[in-house]
Amino acid sequence: MTGEAREVDVLIVGAGPAGLAAGAELAAATAGRVEILEREQEAGGIPRHCHHGGFGGRLDRSAYAWASAAGSAYARRGTTGPDFARRGVAAAVAAGAALRTGVTVTGWAGPRTVETTGPAGLERITARAVILATGARERPRSARLIPGARPPGVYTTGELQQAVHLYGQRIGTTAVVVGDEPVGHAAVATLRAAGVHVVAMVTDRTAPALRLRSPRVPLLTGATVTGLTGRARLSGVALRHEDGRTTTLRCDTVVLTGDFVPDHELARRGEILLDPGTRGPAYDAAHRTSRPGVFAVGNLLHAVERAGYAAQEGRAVAVPVLHRLAGTEGPAGGGRRLVVDAPLRWIAPNMTGPDGARPPGDRFVLRTWRRLPRPLLVVSQDGRELHRQRLLSTAVPGRPFTLRADWVDHVDPDGTDVRITAL
């Protein structure tokens, strides 16, 4: 069955912070029928189950202020996740966006036509512009190739938070948290809210990613998870320490945090070009993907930035989408790829935009595979240096840092890839 066919002006896939913000902005700009599809029963995305603070706070100081200030301020500023989600939903609906929950996009039936399934049946929806805002998820144990037994008691933070905050489920008695990024500390907070004793937080990094500490939880650095034990229930997490020592932490619960990947399935099913670094769609400063009329926003692009940043990207996509609807969009296909050399991990956006467009906040975001104390970032194209910039702080894995974008005007549109190197 092919289902009912409909047309809308803008179709947004995903009602998390980015999708809702895009919907609110475009509906307010009277872009015609703006429809947001959300496969969950409730809109709001990941913040729905993040019962800690830090959402949408005073991010106005600078778009990326949190990147350097994330440490101690992490959980205190702004509002809670559920509150942030509710505000995002309310703003989109108030602006006039049609928000439909419990509707899943199951595939493509044309360049800007999607197939959907919902309790009311099947549909084919064709849009003048499609915005992908499908978000990101944490890699599960299997994708991290953690060997051992497969007992119950193994969670990602996303599953843990939903179990505790949305369903009130029993978790266990003693837990180990793997990963020390902010999301790991959020996992500790959730475990404590569920009455679970947190034995330790472990990270394979030799130095903590952040100054952030969860009180009364020992942080074991330089410790790699080598296996899980237990049959009917998890009984322990085996670790190998830097000096070769091995230990097993006894626990009935382990939470694997961080290691986010974009949920790029729909993008890939649509044969949209991905960036090899981010594994999200390759995109330019106008949030355009390789498929004309299909835009991408939020953590689908670069897993994972904070909700406020995703929402900001959602708002930023409105202008290029309005250009698309008005027929005044810049020509496609002119963008140069931005590629990074290791140990840099990725850059976003990773294409140059139309007419020298700059990314939001006039900054590119980067991540690194390893710690780089005050690196010198060099941008070049075909052997020609376009820009050099000394970072004033240490770049660490798991945390974004930024690169000024004022060199974009100097990119040769007929040249090859633009390279970003850290010296």
Added chain:
Amino acid sequence: MTVTLTTAGPLPPLDDAEGTYDVAVVGAGVVGAAVARELARHRLRTALIDASDDIGNATSKANTAILHTGFDAAPGSLEARLVREGRDLLAAYAAETGIPVERVGALLVAWDEDQLAALPGLRDKAERNGYHASRIIGADELRAREPHLGPGALGALDVPDESIICPWTTPLAFATQAVRAGVHLHLNCRVRDVTADADGHTLTTSRGPLRARYLVNAAGLHADEIDRLLGHDVFTVTPRRGQLVVFDKLARPLVGHILLPVPGPAGKGVLVAPTVFGNVLLGPTAEELDDKTATGSTADGIRLLREKGRRIVPGLLDEEVTAVYAGLRAATGQEDYRIQEYPGLRYVAVGGIRSTGLTASMAIGRHVIALLTAVGLDPGEPHDLPPLTMPNLGEAFPRPYRDAALIAGDPAYGTLVCHCEQVTLGEIRDALASTIPPHSPDGLRRRTRARGGRCQGFYCGAAVRALFEEERP
């Protein structure tokens, strides 16, 4: 339809007419379930018992899920015959009940001159096994049919009828049909001792005694222990661990066929194969162990598989891994099944059923009935079992989330709970209310695919558990 399925408490009392069974089948894996289903066609009181809380919960749940042609079996062996017969029986049964099967074909890829030179011998062996459709293809045809194959492949033996099948629906279909036809299924029922007398056997189980006139031992990894309880010392089951890696569905276009290595002295080797769920499987390892509970994966095993996989289909390694698991094959040191009847004992031992057991299961079932008859059981005339339709878990066949008519009749089939696997609320409710309901979230996964996808529960884990617990407070 009166269904008797118990999971706790005492078994039916021995003095009750219901309490003495004509036949007890120990082990509710794919083989035990197939035997029970075959017995269900006769007017017999049959018990199917298993130590775990679900059917197919040991060796049967963790294999390579291939419906073999038997082209490479040892000619003349019992295994060769039962695989050949079982393949046709199961293919027909799958078509009838909706067990997903895809005839993708196998290619035995030769990576060096020695392997290339071994292909004619393998083709001749296939002929001796009564399989006549295999042929040798050159490097160019191989490359055209498998464009993502790694460099260096010289040619292949094409086995067009080798198929992939759902390893979970198959034993569930057998057991469901058996139970609906009156077979008693007792789970969480571990056999601790067996005593034989003139009239039959008394089994001492973890849930009390069970009496049966005839006994079938289909206990898989533990078949040797049951056999010893009956006074035999014929075979020893040495668990042979096979670790497997399941790649994301986005990898599926990389692999068209079951890609087998040319078997060498080290055994059958590592294969790359599509699954009926739309994933790609890499494995298995082959590790001789002495621990029948060692179903964990190891760092070395995963590393070895990734090395082999990189050679076979290099692009596979860039894809996300959805699952890593390990299964134990019941190796007995003899390259054949160990199926033996004992006339004086009213007993049939079904041991050493290795990875071909899924394919051979229905033929083993028939063979066991014949042996039971030979040792004195009068099964009477067989009758047809009521038809059965299983929920489809296969990606290549219509699934509820794309069925407009089904959704129009019940919106629960349009309500997706597990997004990665596109499993609907309707399917989960059906599984929880089915003849043999799951007793764990993993059991629910094997009946619906829920929580078995790329996110492994990041999105749906809590919701699926809530649905499961709602049904079983």
